[in-house]
Amino acid sequence: MAEKVTIATVAQHARVSRQTVSNVINAPHIVRPETRQRVQDAIVTLGYRANQAARQMRTGRSRLIAVRIEPTRDGINGSVLDRFLHGLTETAEASGYRVMLYTAADDDREIATYGDLLSAYDLDGFVITGTDHGDPRTAWLAEREIPFVTFGRPWDHLQSHSWVDVDGAAGTAAATAHLIAAGHRRTGFIGWPAGSGVGDDRRAGWRRALVETSVDPTALDAETEDGIAEGARAARELLDRPAPPTALVCASDSLALGAMQTLRTAGADLPVIGFDDTPVAAAVGLSSVSQPLGDAAARCVDLLTDLLDGPRHGPRQVLLRPALVLRHPA
Amino acid sequence: MAEKVTIATVAQHARVSRQTVSNVINAPHIVRPETRQRVQDAIVTLGYRANQAARQMRTGRSRLIAVRIEPTRDGINGSVLDRFLHGLTETAEASGYRVMLYTAADDDREIATYGDLLSAYDLDGFVITGTDHGDPRTAWLAEREIPFVTFGRPWDHLQSHSWVDVDGAAGTAAATAHLIAAGHRRTGFIGWPAGSGVGDDRRAGWRRALVETSVDPTALDAETEDGIAEGARAARELLDRPAPPTALVCASDSLALGAMQTLRTAGADLPVIGFDDTPVAAAVGLSSVSQPLGDAAARCVDLLTDLLDGPRHGPRQVLLRPALVLRHPA
Numbered sequence: 097m098a099e100k101v102t103i104a105t106v107a108q109h110a111r112v113s114r115q116t117v118s119n120v121i122n123a124p125h126i127v128r129p130e131t132r133q134r135v136q137d138a139i140v141t142l143g144y145r146a147n148q149a150a151r152q153m154r155t156g157r158s159r160l161i162a163v164r165i166e167p168t169r170d171g172i173n174g175s176v177l178d179r180f181l182h183g184l185t186e187t188a189e190a191s192g193y194r195v196m197l198y199t200a201a202d203d204d205r206e207i208a209t210y211g212d213l214l215s216a217y218d219l220d221g222f223v224i225t226g227t228d229h230g231d232p233r234t235a236w237l238a239e240r241e242i243p244f245v246t247f248g249r250p251w252d253h254l255q256s257h258s259w260v261d262v263d264g265a266a267g268t269a270a271a272t273a274h275l276i277a278a279g280h281r282r283t284g285f286i287g288w289p290a291g292s293g294v295g296d297d298r299r300a301g302w303r304r305a306l307v308e309t310s311v312d313p314t315a316l317d318a319e320t321e322d323g324i325a326e327g328a329r330a331a332r333e334l335l336d337r338p339a340p341p342t343a344l345v346c347a348s349d350s351l352a353l354g355a356m357q358t359l360r361t362a363g364a365d366l367p368v369i370g371f372d373d374t375p376v377a378a379a380v381g382l383s384s385v386s387q388p389l390g391d392a393a394a395r396c397v398d399l400l401t402d403l404l405d406g407p408r409h410g411p412r413q414v415l416l417r418p419a420l421v422l423r424h425p426a
Numbered sequence: 427m428a429e430k431v432t433i434a435t436v437a438q439h440a441r442v443s444r445q446t447v448s449n450v451i452n453a454p455h456i457v458r459p460e461t462r463q464r465v466q467d468a469i470v471t472l473g474y475r476a477n478q479a480a481r482q483m484r485t486g487r488s489r490l491i492a493v494r495i496e497p498t499r500d501g502i503n504g505s506v507l508d509r510f511l512h513g514l515t516e517t518a519e520a521s522g523y524r525v526m527l528y529t530a531a532d533d534d535r536e537i538a539t540y541g542d543l544l545s546a547y548d549l550d551g552f553v554i555t556g557t558d559h560g561d562p563r564t565a566w567l568a569e570r571e572i573p574f575v576t577f578g579r580p581w582d583h584l585q586s587h588s589w590v591d592v593d594g595a596a597g598t599a600a601a602t603a604h605l606i607a608a609g610h611r612r613t614g615f616i617g618w619p620a621g622s623g624v625g626d627d628r629r630a631g632w633r634r635a636l637v638e639t640s641v642d643p644t645a646l647d648a649e650t651e652d653g654i655a656e657g658a659r660a661a662r663e664l665l666d667r668p669a670p671p672t673a674l675v676c677a678s679d680s681l682a683l684g685a686m687q688t689l690r691t692a693g694a695d696l697p698v699i700g701f702d703d704t705p706v707a708a709a710v711g712l713s714s715v716s717q718p719l720g721d722a723a724a725r726c727v728d729l730l731t732d733l734l735d736g737p738r739h740g741p742r743q744v745l746l747r748p749a750l751v752l753r754h755p756a
Contacts, residue, residue, distance in 0.1 A: 124542055136541025140570055144545070159546070160526075167516045172705050178508045185527045186497045194547070196490075197515045197525045211466025212454055215474070216489070217524070240470055324709065353709055375502045376709045379654065379683055 101144045110138035125192045158218040159193050161400060164206065164225060167199040172324075172350045176372050176387065177225060180247060183393030184223060191397055193220070207236045214242065220404055223247060223396050227259070228293050243403040245396050249413075251293035258403060258411045260395040264294060264371070265301030267385035267418035268345055271369040272305035274420060275343040280367070281309060284316040284341025286330045286351045298347045298371060316341050320351070327354025335362060343367045349374045352382055373421050381423045388416050431474040440468035455522045488548040489523050491730060494536065494555060497529040502654075502680045506702050506717065507555060510577060513723030514553060521727055523550070537566045544572065550734055553577060553726050557589070558623050573733040575726050579743075581623035588733060588741045590725040594624060594701070595631030597715035597748035598675055601699040602635035604750060605673040610697070611639060614646040614671025616660045616681045628677045628701060646671050650681070657684025665692060673697045679704045682712055703751050711753045718746050 107114045112135055119127050120135040127135070138144075163184060166174060185195045198213060200206035210233075213219055221243035224233055229251045237244045238257060246259040268285075275283045285302040288295035299317070306313040315337060318330040327350060334341055335358070343366050346352035352370030359366050370377055373386035395414045402409065437444045442465060449457050450465040457465070468474075493514060496504060515525045528543060530536035540563075543549055551573035554563055559581045567574045568587060576589040598615075605613045615632040618625035629647070636643045645667060648660040657680060664671055665688070673696050676682035682700030689696050700707050703716035725744045732739065 121545055124546070129538070133538050133541060136538070136545050139545040140541055140572075165512055165515050167512065172709060175505060175508070175705070178505070181527075182495055182497065182529075185495050186529050189529060194543075195527045197511075197527065199512075199516050199519060208459070208463050208466070211463060211470055213524075215451055215466050215469040216454070242470075375505070375704075376706050379502060379706045380710060 101142045103144070106135065106138045106142060106144050109142060110135045123192060125190070158220050160196055160217060160219050161188060161193050161221050161223060161397075162196045162198055162213055162219050163223045164200055165197045167201065172348075172353070172374050172376050175374050176389065179389045180225070180393050183390040184396060187390075187394040187397045191401055193397065193401075203232050206233055210236065210242070221245070221400050223400065227251065229291075243400060245400045245403070247392055247396055249293065249415075254413065255411060258399040258413065260392050260399065260414045260416070262387040262392060262416045262418050264297040264385075264418070265304065267371065267387075267420070268298045268301035268347075269305045270301075270418075270420045271345045271371075271383075271385055272302045274422070275345065275367060275369065276305065276309055278343075278367070280341075280343035281311050282316060282339065282341045283343040283345060284318065284334050285313070285345050285347075286318045286320065286327055286334070286355060287347035288322060289319045295347055302345050315339060322348055322350055324350050324354040324357070327351035328358045329354070331355035331358035332362075335364065341366070343369075345369050347371055349377045349382060349384055352377070352384070353380065356380070356382065369420070377421075377423070383420070383422045386419045386421045388418065392416055431472045433474070436465065436468045436472060436474050439472060440465045453522060455520070488550050490526055490547060490549050491518060491523055491551050491553060492526045492528055492543055492549050493553045494530055495527045497531065502678075502683070502704050502706050505704050506719065509719045510555070510723050513720040514726060517720075517724040517727045521731055523727065523731075533562050536563055540566065540572070551575070551730050553730065557581065559621075573730060575730045575733070577722055577726055579623065579745075584743065585741060588729040588743065590722050590729065590744045590746070592717040592722060592746045592748050594627040594715075594748070595634065597701065597717075597750070598628045598631035598677075599635045600631075600748075600750045601675045601701075601713075601715055602632045604752070605675065605697060605699065606635065606639055608673075608697070610671075610673035611641050612646060612669065612671045613641075613673045613675060614648065614664050615643070615675050615677075616648045616650065616657055616664070616685060617677035618652060619649045625677055632675050645669060652678055652680055654680050654684040654687070657681030658688045659684070661685035661688035662692075665694065671696070673699075675699050677701055679707045679712060679714055682707070682714070683710065686710070686712065699750070707751075707753070713750070713752045716749045716751045718748065722746055 103114050103117050107117045117135055120132050124132055188195050198209050200209050224244055224246040227246045227248035227250055234250060234257060249259055249261045250256050272283050287299045290296060303313045318334050320326040320330040344355050346355060349370035349372050352368050355368050370382050370384040373384040377384040399412055433444050433447050437447045447465055450462050454462055518525050528539050530539050554574055554576040557576045557578035557580055564580060564587060579589055579591045580586050602613050617629045620626060633643045648664050650656040650660040674685050676685060679700035679702050682698050685698050700712050700714040703714040707714040729742055
């Protein structure tokens with residue numbers, strides 16, 4: 097076997113100081129790209145293993161954060177979390193962090209996976225997605241003082257931990273106000289059954305905008321599970337009411353697509369606005385509320401880095417405003 | 427500070443043997459879920475750090491594989507690699523591996539990132555996506571004997587390393603044969619400019635199917651960059667030819683969506699078949715060629731595990747058949 101490769105061997109081979117080699121290993125983002133590449137090439141060529149544990153003993157960081165990816169994805173709405181994941185990986189890298197993925201079929205299995213991950217890898221922390229009322233995952237992590245940030249509010253105790261979220265109510269309120277301004281006082285809503293934090297929030301924005309113009313929302317509200325067929329059915333049901341809506345806001349693009357199909361079949365020319373500005377919305381010319389996912393991801397990295405740098409602040413919260421993207425059906 | 431937590435402390439706390447604790451750390455998938463969770467809870471509660479380096483000294487594996495995620499995504503076609511990523515994470519976990527993400531704007535920066543990753547984390551290997559002729563990335567990895575599998579063929583030397591790919595030519599050939607059988611001998615093609623492995627392969631399948639029925643493909647072929655507007659323009663150009671096609675096969679769903687827009691505007695009722703079976707295709711009723719992405723991801727994990735288990739075989743290759751998904755526009 098060849099003689100042991102040390103940091104000094106690497107430094108000599110790459111014609112840099114040992115400090116530079118150490119920087120490349122511990123804080124690569126501060127080293128000039130050319131130098132970094134020369135040192136990395138020496139590291140790989142010589143087979144030097146500046147492994148994570150050694151690095152961690154020096155920096156106290158693994159520079160590794162974990163986030164869940166769905167095992168299978170909802171064709172239309174799944175793209176939202178994917179876009180968040182792209183943004184998270186990109187902004188984490190810019191701060192010197194890498195992203196590790198895991199899957200979990202439900203909250204219990206996700207918590208079991210935290211155990212798996214924490215016992216096998218020295219993670220710095222977690223970015224938790226898809227929060228809901230009384231979330232057992234954040235409770236588990238908080239109890240063990242494991243750093244985490246959620247993308248999504250803790251719907252019960254808003255100050256309990258650091259989170260980033262998008263103001264869904266502001267989005268549906270803006271969509272509804274836009275339709276009202278275009279003359280559609282009877283703007284209906286197709287949303288999910290009451291009880292979910294995200295769904296209730298999106299409905300609340302629509303209600304608020306109607307109530308502000310003294311329209312009673314009750315007769316214009318339809319509840320259904322998510323999906324294209326479900327949206328089509330709910331739209332049909334709304335059109336059959338005594339005083340049907342003249343425009344629609346939906347809690348998702350899937351519901352909005354279904355509603356559009358019903359309207360086309362019925363020959364009814366009602367404007368529809370969806371939620372999440374998915375690629376499908378762009379392709380079919382559906383107006384939609386767009387979440388600033390890249391920004392949300394960057395803020396999650398900021399807040400997590402903040403936690404890792406020490407308890408200088410208490411938990412911090414960031415609520416971002418979505419944008420209304422207006423289109424005309426092709 | 428509390429006394430040092432050892433594997434024995436964890437075993438005692440969880441009321442299991444030290445071997446079981448070791449199994450939970452090194453091969454969690456072989457331990458019963460209840461036991462595993464009890465041990466993991468003990469590990470986390472006691473703050474035992476069975477870190478990656480220690481684990482690796484015992485097993486020779488980090489159980490960590492890296493794959494690229496695009497920094498920003500093409501709205502429609504980007505979903506293909508996302509679905510692959512979901513499948514990869516899921517099947518890697520089933521084999522006891524975790525997936526780490528990285529981004530890279532081009533091949534050179536991707537190679538620089540390999541250096542970053544290899545010097546900071548003891549990765550077991552890479553899954554490389556988006557291969558093309560003379561790929562410098564696989565050459566770099568091969569030269570350094572770093573285990574990797576590609577999702578996509580090395581278009582030049584097919585036996586040079588292990589890969590998994592989907593037979594794109596078989597997909598477009600099946601789509602074309604379907605249209606020919608429906609009476610469309612003049613089935614046209616909208617594809618990318620010649621030179622890319624994937625694009626040339628998809629065009630080759632269409633050509634083969636036409637030539638088999640003695641139709642000259644030359645006058646039915648349109649080349650364009652990818653995109654909805656590009657597909658719309660190419661379809662218009664094809665329709666203006668002296669003997670226009672009566673059906674279309676496209677190299678992507680984006681191109682096919684553009685073609686559908688042109689046909690709708692022109693009032694022309696030509697069948698169109700896209701490629702990749704994206705959520706957009708499903709939403710608008712576009713027939714499309716579907717890649718078995720979950721299967722492809724699972725085979726990548728298989729081949730990589732194979733390489734890591736030692737050189738029992740030479741490089742292995744898996745070429746999967748895509749499926750034709752037929753729909754009727756809504």
